[in-house]
Amino acid sequence: MKSTPLGLTSYQIRPLIPHPFQNSRHSLLTTPPNLKLSYKNPANPSPLNPLTAKSQPTHLSNHQTTTQDNGIPADLVKILVKFKSRHNYIRVLEVSRKADHPFAGSRLLLLDGPGNIHSISFLFKLLTNTYFDVFATLPPLLPPGPVGILGFGAGSAARLILEMYPEVVVHGWELDPSVIAVGREYFGLSKLERQYPDRLFIYIGNALKASVRDGFSGILVDLFSKGCLVPELQDTSTWERLKRSLRRGGRIMVNVGGSCVEAEDSRRDGKLVMEESLKAMHWVFRDKVHVLSLGNRRDDSSIALTGELPDLDAWKKALPRTLRCYVDMWTPFDG
Template identity: 65%
Template sequence: MLASMELRCFFTSRPLVRHETSTWNPPTSLQRATLFFSPLKPFRDRLPQLRVVASTPPPKSLNQQARRTDDGIPMDYVKTLAKFKSRHNHIRVLEISRRLDHPFAGSRLLLLDRPGNIHSIAFLFKLLTGTYFDVFATFPAILSDGPLAILGLGAGTAASMILQLYPQAEIHGYEIDPCVVSVGREYFGLSKIEKQHRGRIFIYVGDALRASVREGFSGMIVDLFSKGVVIPELQKPETWVRLRSNLRKGGRVMVNCGGSCVEPEDAARDGASIMEETLKAMDEAFHGQVSVLKLGDRKEDSCLALTGPMPDPVAWKQALQSSLRHHVDMWRPYRR
C-alpha cells in the first residue's frame, strides 16, 4: 500500500472539459525508491514489457547482493520525483539514472495503480522508447489528413512522439485524471510540447469514450487501462461500434490490448483473457478487419491491434524513419 498524499484536481464545468494550465505544486519531499524492475532486454523483433514489481527490503547481511541483482534496477539508480494518490490513481514518477546499463537508463516513468504498471515514459536525450509507444508512432503514416485522437493520454508520451515526428499532426488527447495531465506537464515535457505545437494539441479531461469532433477523427489511439487492466467497456462490441462512428471514412484505430505482461490489482483477473476478449469485441465491431502485433514471449505477452484492411507495407515503410520500419513486418491478421 502506498504512503500517499492526497492531490485534488477538480473541474466543475462540463463532464468533458478542455484542460488548462493547473496550479498544482509537486510534493517537496522526495522518497527513496524501493522498486525493482522486471528484467527487460530490447530485441529488434519485440519490445520490452512495461511493468514494475515491488521489492521487499532485504536483510542487512544481503545488502550488497540486493543493491545489484540480475532481476532488476538497483535502488541507488532510481529516484522518486513524485508519489501521491489522486481521485483515480496511485501516481508515482520515477527517474532512472543515466549511469545504469539498462534500456530505461535516463528515462522518467509514470506508474499508476498499485501494482506499478508503467503508463508513460520519456527520455531526456532520445525520442524513441523501445516500447509499444514506438508502434503508436508509426500510426499517422497510414492515416488521411485530419485530427488524431489519443484516448488515454497519460503523461503525453504518444502525443509528444507523434508531434515531433509529424509536426503537421493535430492531436486531441483525452485523460480522465487531471492530476496525470499535471504530472505530464511538470515532469514529462508536455507543457513544452503544448507551447511548441500551439494549435496542434488539445487536451481534455473526462470520459475518453465520449471523444468526438465535428467531422470525425482520421484515427484513434486507444490506451485505456484502469486498475492494471484494459477497461471493461472495451470488451463490449457496442463500445467499438460507437467509437467507429466517430471516425472519418477510412479512419482507423490502433489499440494497446494489454496481455499477461500487465499486472491487475485484482489477482482474480487475468490480463491475457481480457486481451482476448477485447480483440474479439473489436473483431465483431470491425467485421473481421483487425490485425495484431504481438510483443514479448509466451509468458509475458501483450499485443497491439489495428483496424481496417492491412496497409501496403512498402508504402508504410517508406513513410517512416528507418528505426521504425521493422514494426510494419510484425503485423498479422487476427484469428480467433
Template identity: 70%
Template sequence: MEKKKKIHGELGTCQGDRFGPIDGKLFEFLHRKLPVICEGVRKAPYLEGHLPPLSSSSSSSTDFSATHDYWAWVGENQIAMTLLSSYQIQSLAPSPLQCLSFSHQPNNPKPCLPLKTMPKPIHFSLLIAKSHQHHHSNPQTKSQDDGIPIDDVKTIVRFKSRYNYIRVLEVSRKADHPFAGSRLLLLDAPGNIHSISFRSKLLTQTYFDVFATLPPILPPGPIGILGFGAGSAAKVVIRGWELDPSVISVGREYFGVSKLEKEYQDRLFIYIGDALKASTRDGFSGILVDLFSKGSVIPELQDPNTWVMLRKCLRKGGRVMVNVGGSCVEAEDSGRDGKVVMEETLKAMSDVFGGKVLVLSLGNRDEDSSLALTGPMPDLDSWKKMLPRSLMGYIDMWIPFTS
C-alpha cells in the same frame, strides 16, 4: 558506410537537460511531417524546450504533413501520453507501458527492476523488488529479468489523487539497464508504468513507437488519442482529455507539459473529460486507444458496443490502433487475467470490424503484450517507405487476428 545526418537541438526535460544528436529524417518525420498538437495530456509529452529548425537539406519520402490532426483523450485513470495534431480527446483509464510494473518488497535488501524484452522492438516489464539471488560478473550474460538496483532509482514525487496513486521515478543515467536516463510514471497499486521518457532519445523502444507508425496508412483528417500517459507517444501527437486534474499537474511539473503549452499555444490543448465521449465533425481518420484502469485494459473495451461506437467515429478508410495489453500487465484485481482480457478485447473488436483485425505481439511470448489494428492488411512495402528506418521494423510484425 553512409554517414547519417544528425540534427542537434535543445530538446530537454523539465530540468532543461540537453538531448543528444537526433537522426534528421526521424526528427523531421516526428516534428514536421506529423503535425504536432497535444490535446489531452495526462501527464503529457516529455519533449520540451526549443525545437531546432529543420535543415532544408534533410529529406524524407514521407509527405503527409497537414493531412492529420491529432486528438488525445486521457482515460479515467490515465495520464496523458502524446503529442499529435489537433482536436479533442476524452478520458477513460490509464494504460501502462505494458509489462511495466513496479512493486516494492521491503524484505528484499536489493530490489531491482527486471526487464522483459524481445530482440526487436523491446517491451518492458519493470518489477522493483524481486532481487536476484546471484550477480553476473559479465553484464552481457544478464537475462531478460535482470534489473536495476534500487539505488539507481529516485522517487521524484508520489501522492494519491481521487483516481490514482501517482508516482514519478527517475532512473540514473549510469544504470546498466535499457531504462537508464529515463523518467517513469506509475499510477496504479501494482505499479504498472504508464509512461516513459528519455532525456537523450526520441524513441522509447516500446509500443508507443508503434503508435507513431499509424498516420501513413490513414486518410486525411484528425487522429484521436484515447488515453494519454506522460508523453511517451507524445512527440507526434496531441490533444487530450484527462479525468484526473492531478495527472495534468504532474505532467506540467515533471514531464515538460507546461513548456509545451507555451511553445505550441495553437496546437496543444488539454481537456478534462471522458475519452469515450469524444467526437469530431466528419469523423476521425484514425484513433489510438490506450485505456487502462487499475492495471488492466478497461472493461468497456471487452464490450462490442464500445467498438460499434468507436467505428461510427471513423471516417471512410479510417482505422483504430489499440494497446490490448497481455499477460505481462499486472492488474489490481487478480481475477482479471491480462491474457484473457486481451483475447476478449480482440474478440469484441473482430466481431464489430467483420474479422478485419491485425495483431502485433511485443515481448518474449505472443501473449506478453499486443497491439491491434482494424482494417485490411495494408501494403506493407508502401507503408514502410513512408516511415523513418528506425520505425520500419515493426511493420512486418502485423498478422491477421484469428479467434
C-alpha cells in the same frame, strides 16, 4: 452497475530489445511482467500539492522489491513525487543514466496499486523503445484529419507523433487532471503545449465520449484502470461507437495488454481480458483486425490495428527509418 473510470493509461511498459539469440531484427526480448525496481525513498519526495490541491500525499511501502536480473539497483532510482489523487496512486521515478537497463536516463510515471508504468520519457532521445514507438507508425496510414489519443497519460504517444509528423493535429483525453499536472511538471508536457499550440489539445474527462467535428482520422486507445483494460473495451457497443467516430478510411490502434498485465483485482487475468477485447473488436471490424505481439509469446502483450493491412513497402517508405522494423510484425487476428 457503476462504470469503471476511463481515460487512464495503465499498462505494463516493456522494453523492445532484439533477442540475443535471434538474427532477425523483428525478434523481441521483454523484461519480466513488472519493471522490478529496488529503490530507497528520498528524504522529502514532493507530494505535488501546489499542482493538485485535492491530492493527499501518501508513502510508498518501506518493503523493498528484490532486484532481479532486469531490475534496477536502489541507488540508481530516485522518487521525484508520490501522492494519491481522486483516481490514482501516482509516482514519478527517475532512473539514473548509469543504470544498466533500457530505461536508463528515463522518467517513469507509475499509477495504481501494482505500480504499472503509464508513461516514459528520455532526456536525450525521442524514441522510447516501447510500444509507444509502434503507436507512432499509425499516422502514415490515415486520411487527413485529427488523431485522438484516448488515455493521454503524460503525453508519451503525443510527443512522438507531434515531432515526427508536422501535419498531424492531436486531441488527447485523460480522466485524471493530476496525471496531466504531473505530465506538465515532470515530463515536459507544458513545453510541448507551448511548442504546438495549434496542434495539441488536451481534455479532462471520459475518453470514450471523445469527439471532434467531422470525426477522427485515427484513434489511439490506451485505456486501463486499476492495472487492467477497462471493461468497456470488452463490449462490442464500445467499438461500434468508436468506429462511428472515425472519418472515412480512418483506423484505430489499441494497446490490448496481455499476460504481462498485473491488475489490482487478481480475477482480471490480463490474457483473458486481452482475448475478450480482441473478440469484441473482431465482431465489429470482422476480418479487418491485425495484431502485433510485443513479446516472445503471442499472448505476452499486444497491439491491435483495424482496417485492411496496407501495402507494407509503401508503409515503410512513409515512416522514419527507425520505425520501419515494426511493419512486418503484424498478423491477422483469426477470432
